[in-house]
Amino acid sequence: MRKILTQKFFNRDTKTIAQELLGKYLVRKIGDREVSVMITETEAYDGLQDKASHASKGKTARTEIMFGEAGYWYVYLCYGMYYMLNIVTREVGYPAAILIRGGVCHSEQREESRCCQQKATGFFGSPAGGCPQNDKLDGPGKLTKFLQIDKSFNCKKADKISGLWFEDRGISIQEKNIQKTPRIGVAYAGSVWSKKKMRFVLKNL
């Protein structure tokens, strides 16, 4: 079963979607290959009131996409070197998005992406084939680096045309296997919003 998630899926409650994305697949078309990653960690950023959200300061050139239609990518550069991948949720006028923080991939696919990335940047891997030992992509910056996602995806739709989309491959996650914690790196949001449990992590990997 392979069902591409469309705008309808994302035009709903942000925290609900953030949890439902666990176990779904993020698929990236690189050249003639498709590299897929099962999502294991997400964070919800929901509404103007959410002081941790970029949109809490209102609509700006950067955050305008968060106020737009659901199912579009919001990608920005963080700390000058890492791209953060978010998917816009909710109806037009309501700023919200979900940060994709982590995933797992099969080693075959890891190898494919490593080769592609090596060609593209000459950065990954060593002559001895020094590929990372595990399949975990535990961090938003690692995930985007692995899938070769940069700012060119910003404001694009999550579909096959953009080359980056979500698929439901029939995996269903039990509520008891979702860990809910405060979001990472949002101390600036103040004592109330920084403590909200809007980060969702898949347990028992």
Add this chain to the structure above:
DNA sequence: ACGATGATGAAC
């Protein structure tokens, strides 16, 4: 514990 490294938004 800390530095890399550049976009962003607010102040001036």
Add this chain to the structure above:
DNA sequence: TTCATCATCGTA
């Protein structure tokens, strides 16, 4: 135009 800050990560 300048300045502090930052939804991070690898090295130490």
